[in-house]
Structure formats: C-alpha cells, structure tokens
Amino acid sequence: MKRKFLLARETSEINLARAKNDSSDILLNIYRGGPNSKSEKSYDSYRVPVSRWTTVLDALLYVKERLDSSIAIRFSCRMASCGSCGMKINGIPRLACYTKISELGTDTITCEPLPNFPLIRDLVTDFQQFFNHHKKIQPYIQNTHLDPTMERLSEFKQTPEEVDEFLQFSYCIKCGLCYSACPTVATDTKFPGPQALAQAYRYFADNRDDSAQKRLDNVDHKHGIWRCHFAGSCSMVCPKGVDPALGIQMLRGHLLSITKKPKKKRAELREINREGS
Amino acid sequence: MEALKNKKDSNAWTNREGLRGWLNPTRYGWERLSYWLMRLTGLFLLLYFVGHVYETSNLVGGINAWNAMLELTQTTFGHIFLILVIGASTFHSVNGIRLIFAETATGLGKPGRPDYPYEAGSLNNIQRSGIWVALILAAAAMLYGSSVLFGGE
Amino acid sequence: MKEGTIMKIHYITGLAALLTVAIHIMMRVVVPFSVSLEYENVVANYQNILYALLLESVLILISIHGFNGLRVMLLELRQSDKWEKFVTLFTLIAMIAVIAYGTRTIIIVSGQSL
Numbered sequence: 001m002k003r004k005f006l007l008a009r010e011t012s013e014i015n016l017a018r019a020k021n022d023s024s025d026i027l028l029n030i031y032r033g034g035p036n037s038k039s040e041k042s043y044d045s046y047r048v049p050v051s052r053w054t055t056v057l058d059a060l061l062y063v064k065e066r067l068d069s070s071i072a073i074r075f076s077c078r079m080a081s082c083g084s085c086g087m088k089i090n091g092i093p094r095l096a097c098y099t100k101i102s103e104l105g106t107d108t109i110t111c112e113p114l115p116n117f118p119l120i121r122d123l124v125t126d127f128q129q130f131f132n133h134h135k136k137i138q139p140y141i142q143n144t145h146l147d148p149t150m151e152r153l154s155e156f157k158q159t160p161e162e163v164d165e166f167l168q169f170s171y172c173i174k175c176g177l178c179y180s181a182c183p184t185v186a187t188d189t190k191f192p193g194p195q196a197l198a199q200a201y202r203y204f205a206d207n208r209d210d211s212a213q214k215r216l217d218n219v220d221h222k223h224g225i226w227r228c229h230f231a232g233s234c235s236m237v238c239p240k241g242v243d244p245a246l247g248i249q250m251l252r253g254h255l256l257s258i259t260k261k262p263k264k265k266r267a268e269l270r271e272i273n274r275e276g277s
Numbered sequence: 278m279e280a281l282k283n284k285k286d287s288n289a290w291t292n293r294e295g296l297r298g299w300l301n302p303t304r305y306g307w308e309r310l311s312y313w314l315m316r317l318t319g320l321f322l323l324l325y326f327v328g329h330v331y332e333t334s335n336l337v338g339g340i341n342a343w344n345a346m347l348e349l350t351q352t353t354f355g356h357i358f359l360i361l362v363i364g365a366s367t368f369h370s371v372n373g374i375r376l377i378f379a380e381t382a383t384g385l386g387k388p389g390r391p392d393y394p395y396e397a398g399s400l401n402n403i404q405r406s407g408i409w410v411a412l413i414l415a416a417a418a419m420l421y422g423s424s425v426l427f428g429g430e
Numbered sequence: 431m432k433e434g435t436i437m438k439i440h441y442i443t444g445l446a447a448l449l450t451v452a453i454h455i456m457m458r459v460v461v462p463f464s465v466s467l468e469y470e471n472v473v474a475n476y477q478n479i480l481y482a483l484l485l486e487s488v489l490i491l492i493s494i495h496g497f498n499g500l501r502v503m504l505l506e507l508r509q510s511d512k513w514e515k516f517v518t519l520f521t522l523i524a525m526i527a528v529i530a531y532g533t534r535t536i537i538i539v540s541g542q543s544l
Contacts, residue, residue: 092304119292168388181305183312186298188506205388222433222514227506229315230379232308232400241391245308246382246399253381255434296507316503323496330489330528334535336476340469347467370448377441425463 023051026101028059030071031112034121043110044068050101056109057085057096060123072122080239083175087123088112093180095239114180130176133192137200137218142211156208169202169247171240178234178244190223194234197225198244201251216255225252308400311372311408318365325362356426363422368415375407440498447491454488457481476539489532497525 029043046067048059057075064071073096075085080098089099090110101109117125178194179185185193192200197219204215219225228248235245253259302313335346349355378384386398457475458466465471475481501521505514 113292115292115294115298117292125292164390165388168391171391183298183309184506186294187296188509189293190509191506220432220434222505223509224433226433226437227502229312230308230376231305231312232397233305235397235400236305236309238397239395241395241397243388243391243397243399245397246385246388249380249382249385249399250388253383256381256438258381258383319496319499320503323500326492326496327528330532330535334531336469336472336539337535343469343472351464351467366451370444370451373444373448377445425459 023049024107026050026059026107026109028063029108029110030060030063030122031110032071032122033119035119044071052102054101055097056087056089056094056099056101056104056111059101059109060096060111072120072124074124081173083173086114086175086177086180088114088180093177093237095175095177098239114176116180116182116185117176125176127174127176129189130174130179130193130195133196134174134199137192137196137203138211138215139199139203141203141206141209142214143208144210158207162207165207166202166205169198169205169242169244172199172202172242172244173240175239177237177239178242181233181237183231183233184227184229188223188227191227192219192224194228194244194248197228197251198234198242198247200225201247204251204254212254216251219251220255225255228252306400307405307408311376311411314368315372315376318369321365322362322369325365359426360419360422364415364419367418368411371411371414372408375404375411379404379407436498440495443491443495443498447488447495450484450488450491453484473539473542476536477542479540482536482540485536486533489529489536493525493529493532497521497528500524 025047028046028048030046032042032044046063048062050059057073057078060071060073061075064073073085075097076082077084078097080095083095085096086093087096088094088111089096090104090106093114096111111123113119113123113125117127117130120126172195174195176195178198182191182194184191200215200219203209204212209215225248228245230245230249232245235243238244250259299313299316302310332346332350335342382399384401384404386401389398460466461471476485498521501517504517504521
C-alpha cells in the first residue's frame with residue numbers, strides 16, 4: 001500500500017521514454033541556504049541526465065561533481081543502511097539513495113532539507129536534538145538481576161519467538177524520516193518523536209530487560225507517548241519496515257494495562273537470571 | 278557551528294513545519310487524514326457545544342426568549358450548520374472508537390521480520406476500514422439529518 | 431494528575447458521551463423535529479428528572495472531553511512553563527464555567543412551572 005501510495009504510475013510517458021532510450025533529463029531543484037539566510041526560500045535548478053535506475057542521490061552527486069560543488073549533502077553507504085541521506089524529496093521525507101527518479105513519476109524533482117531538524121546548510125540538518133531524545137529513553141538493556149561480579153558468566157536465553165517481539169524495531173537506522181513526517185514533532189519541541197518511542201518499546205519488549213515499569217514511567221508525561229495520535233506518517237515513510245507506529249501503540253497498550261506481559265514470560269525471565277547468577 | 282548557537286527566529290532555525298505540518302492532510306495516507314479530521318471536527322464540535330449551552334440557556338428567559346432564539350437558529354443556514362454538526366459528531370465518535378482500539382494495538386498486527394518492500398503492518402485495511410466506515414456513516418447521518426430538517430414532518 | 435490518568439478519563443468520557451448524546455439526539459426525532467423544539471415540550475423534557483440527569487451528564491462528559499482535547503492541542507502548539515500553566519488553567523476554568531452555566535439552565539428550567 002505504501003509503495004502504491006508513493007509510486008506514481010510507472011507507465012507514464014517519462015518512464016516509457018526512459019525505458020526505451022535508457023536516458024533522459026530531469027530538472028533538479030535543490031534548496032540553498034542556511035540558518036542565517038533571508039526569509040525567502042531559494043532553490044538552484046539543474047538539468048541532470050538520468051536513466052532507469054538513477055536514484056536521487058546519484059542525481060545530486062552528478063550536480064555536485066560536475067555542475068556545482070558548493071552544494072552541501074550528507075550521504076554515506078548509498079544502500080539505505082546508514083540513514084545519512086534523508087531529505088524531503090517532492091514534499092515527502094525519503095532516503096535519497098533509496099528513491100529512484102523513475103518512481104517519483106515526474107521530471108521535476110525538488111530536494112529540501114528534512115523538516116523538524118535544525119538546518120545547517122542546504123540539505124544538511126543537525127541531528128543533535130533527535131539523538132538527545134533517543135538517549136533520554138535509555139536505549140540499552142537494563143537488568144538488575146545480573147551477577148555484578150561476573151564470576152558466573154552465562155548467555156541470555158531467548159527463543160526465536162521472544163526475539164520476534166522486538167526484532168523489527170531494532171532495525172531502525174536513525175535516519176530521522178519518521179521524526180520529519182510526524183505532525184506532533186512539527187510543533188512540539190519536547191515530544192520525543194516516533195523513533196525514540198519505538199525504541200522505548202524495543203527495550204520494553206526485550207525479555208533481557210527488566211526495567212519495564214521504569215520505561216513506562218519515562219514516557220508517561222504530558223509531552224510523552226500521549227501526544228502520539230496514530231497519524232501513521234512515521235510508518236508510512238520508514239524505509240526499513242520498522243513500523244514505529246506499531247511499537248508506540250503497543251507501548252501505550254501496556255501503559256493502559258490493556259496489554260500485559262504474560263506472567264509466564266516474567267517468571268521465565270526470573271528463572272533464567274537465577275540460573276545465570 | 279556558531280550559526281547553530283545564534284538562534285534568532287526559533288521556528289525558522291529549527292526548520293519545524295509548525296502549524297503547516299498539522300494542516301496539510303494529503304501527503305501521508307488515510308491515517309493522517311483521520312488525524313486531521315479528528316482535530317477539525319473536535320474543535321468544531323467544541324465551539325458548537327459552547328454555543329449550544331448558551332443557546333439553550335434562553336429557556337430561562339421564558340417562551341419569548343426561546344422563540345426569539347429559534348427564529349435565529351431554525352433558518353436554512355441554521356439547518357445546514359446543524360447537518361455539519363451531525364456529520365462531524367458521527368465521524369468523530371466512530372473514528373474515536375476506532376482509535377481507542379488502534380491506540381492499544383488491537384487490529385494492528387504483530388511485530389515480525391520486515392522484508393522488502395518494507396510495508397508497515399500497522400497501516401493495514403483492518404484498522405483503516407474504521408476510517409471509511411466513519412466517513413460513510415457520517416455521510417449517511419448527514420443525509421438522514423437533511424431529510425428530517427428539510428424534508429418536512 | 432498523571433497524564434496517563436487524564437487520557438484514560440478522556441477515553442472513558444468520550445465513550446460515555448457517545449451513549450448519552452445518542453439518547454439526547456433521539457429525543458429530538460421521536461416526535462416531528464419542529465414539534466420537539468416547542469417551548470412547552472422542551473420544558474416538559476427538562477422537568478423529567480431522568481432527562482435532566484441525562485442532560486447534566488452530557489454537559490459534564492462533553493465539557494471534560496472537549497476541553498481536555500483543546501488542552502492537548504494547545505500544549506502541542508507551544509512549549510514554555512508559562513504557556514503550559516496558562517493552558518491548563520484556562521481549559522480548567524473554561525470547563526468549570528461551561529458546566530456551571532449549563533447546570534444553572536438545567537436547575538432553573540427543571541424547577542419552572544409551565
């Protein structure tokens with residue numbers, strides 16, 4: 001559904017032309033400016049040749065290499081693994097390396113910096129606030145039953161079913177697309193954002209962690225989990241299928257005491273940790 | 278990064294979408310539209326509610342005050358406004374029930390192992406159909422309201 | 431009050447308001463609509479103790495649900511200690527004022543003789 005929503009019709013004339021000739025030109029508009037720029041937004045436009053598999057990042061790097069080396073872009077892995085190249089492409093936050101020109105269905109592409117992040121310059125934004133929100137939810141396993149002397153080391157036992165409870169949320173690459181798409185983040189500076197809240201659930205659901213109540217108390221405040229209204233935009237834009245909206249609603253279910261951790265699992269965790277110590 | 282420390286206009290510097298982020302419902306699918314409509318109908322209904330409490334207080338003034346109020350409100354514009362209220366309240370209630378379920382992860386599926394094309398399991402037609410039902414019921418309620426208000430006795 | 435408790439109240443008042451408002455609206459359509467709005471019929475409704483209690487519960491439930499919703503929207507709009515205190519106070523006072531004004535109407539009308 002998400003791909004159908006984001007993809008324009010592949011049978012458009014532009015794509016047919018590309019498929020036949022394997023190359024055509026697009027107009028790439030790139031936002032230029034920094035925090036001290038005048039209030040008017042300014043874009044520089046470039047004609048870029050593209051072929052069937054050209055990504056937006058390829059087009060941006062073509063411009064940087066051959067037309068205007070002053071453009072500020074952040075990128076790294078080029079394969080949707082590092083999350084560095086997030087930007088607003090034709091109005092929607094996407095990864096530039098993961099977005100093909102052909103899937104946008106138009107030959108005018110507009111690249112802007114990710115919204116809701118402080119602007120450094122052009123397409124580069126500051127992620128410090130985003131990382132601060134992530135740190136606040138304590139993104140690490142906390143287990144008070146561990147033997148502090150470490151004399152009797154033992155692995156945590158997890159069944160595949162227990163791993164599946166949290167695995168998809170651990171695939172987050174911290175690209176910030178969800179934070180950009182969220183309507184609450186658009187106005188609420190204290191809201192942690194979908195990424196941090198989904199990670200709060202990731203650690204809550206992990207049976208190696210025993211700080212469940214502390215994690216729930218951490219998000220139960222007036223700018224916490226309750227300011228999520230399930231607008232679903234975070235899950236719509238997530239490139240890794242993390243589905244942060246699902247994690248947040250599951251955490252909320254636990255807060256409302258509608259969903260509970262099975263007693264059997266809690267007893268098993270206590271048993272496992274007793275064996276280890 | 279001196280520029281980062283010299284924050285002038287906070288919204289421009291932080292590049293937050295602000296109210297524009299709330300107001301545009303078209304970019305992200307049905308759930309975002311539902312969020313937008315819940316806010317719109319909620320505010321509208323709150324305003325109507327305050328007006329309605331004031332309007333009904335005319336009963337205290339006796340039959341003349343009440344009839345004067347009815348003359349103001351039982352007009353074509355008043356009926357159209359009431360039909361909008363009917364639609365808004367129907368949508369807000371039905372979608373609200375859907376949200377009570379969805380916000381406890383009922384009907385959103387279970388976590389699993391994501392694979393290409395990495396579609397979100399929570400944005401499924403089961404919970405989305407609640408939005409469609411809410412819209413259809415709101416339209417039906419507005420039609421029924423029109424038949425009562427404009428259709429005669 | 432913890433935010434979680436406030437939100438539980440928000441959900442419960444929403445559901446309860448749905449039931450009470452549905453009954454309130456049905457009372458307007460069991461007889462022809464314009465007849466149901468005649469002064470004598472409206473006052474007769476108010477003088478039925480059960481209906482008066484229903485109206486009071488609609489008033490309280492919708493006030494709580496609506497003004498809490500407004501509080502949530504205003505808290506998201508701006509974040510400073512001053513603003514948050516103002517929003518909490520404003521919505522609380524507005525809620526109490528509307529409930530008080532509506533209750534006054536219900537008490538006076540239900541005590542009136544036709």
